[in-house]
Amino acid sequence: MSNIPVLWVEEFEELRKDESSFFGSHFRRGIDWSMDSLKLIDSYLEELHNGFARSGGIFGRLFRKPPLNGPQVEMVVHLTGAYVGEVIRKHCMAGYNWYPFEDWISKNPSHVEYLGTTAELGTVFVLxxxxxxxxxxxxxxxxxxxxxxxxxxYFFAQAMAADNQKIKQ
Structure with missing residues (x-):
C-alpha cells in the first residue's frame, strides 16, 4: 500500500488555493470530497480535453493529442486521479487502498492479462x-x-458506488 496518492491529494488542496492559476480558478469552490464535486473535475478535464483537441491556445500546446504525456499532463492525471480515487474510496469503497502497480501485480498476477506488465500513466497506482x-x-x-x-x-464514481451496493446486498 502507498501514501503517494494521498500526498497528491494534499498537493491538489494547495494548488487549488492559488486563485491566480488555471487550476485554482477552477477549484476555489465546490471541492468538498462529495460525489457531486466530481462534476467540477469533469468540467476541468473537459476544458483540458477541448484545449488539446483544438491544438490551439495554451492547453493545445501543453496537451497535444497524441501522445498524451509530459510533466503537465502527468501532474493533472496524478492530482485529479488521486482526488477521484479518494472520493470513491471515502464514499463507496470501504476497505480499498492505494497500491503501486508493481505491488498490485505481485499480489494479483492474473491481472497482468489486462493491465500489462509495466505501469502506464493510468495504472501507476491501483485502488x-x-x-x-x-x-x-x-x-x-x-x-x-x-x-x-x-x-x-462522475459517472465512473456513480457506477462504482452502484456496483458496491450490489456487492453488499
Whole structure:
C-alpha cells in the first residue's frame, strides 16, 4: 500500500488555493470530497480535453493529442486521479487502498492479462482491496483527456458506488 496518492491529494488542496492559476480558478469552490464535486473535475478535464483537441491556445500546446504525456499532463492525471480515487474510496469503497502497480501485480498476477506488465500513466497506482477487486481512477482521467465527457469521472464514481451496493446486498 502507498501514501503517494494521498500526498497528491494534499498537493491538489494547495494548488487549488492559488486563485491566480488555471487550476485554482477552477477549484476555489465546490471541492468538498462529495460525489457531486466530481462534476467540477469533469468540467476541468473537459476544458483540458477541448484545449488539446483544438491544438490551439495554451492547453493545445501543453496537451497535444497524441501522445498524451509530459510533466503537465502527468501532474493533472496524478492530482485529479488521486482526488477521484479518494472520493470513491471515502464514499463507496470501504476497505480499498492505494497500491503501486508493481505491488498490485505481485499480489494479483492474473491481472497482468489486462493491465500489462509495466505501469502506464493510468495504472501507476491501483485502488484495490484484499480480494483483488480494483478500480483505476488515474486511467479514467487519462481516458477523459483522450475521449472527452463520454469518460466522465462522475459517472465512473456513480457506477462504482452502484456496483458496491450490489456487492453488499
Amino acid at each position: 484495490g482491496n484484499a480480494d483483488g477487486d480494483m478500480c483505476l481512477p488515474f486511467a479514467k482521467v487519462v481516458k477523459f483527456l483522450h475521449n472527452g465527457r463520454e469518460d466522465s469521472v
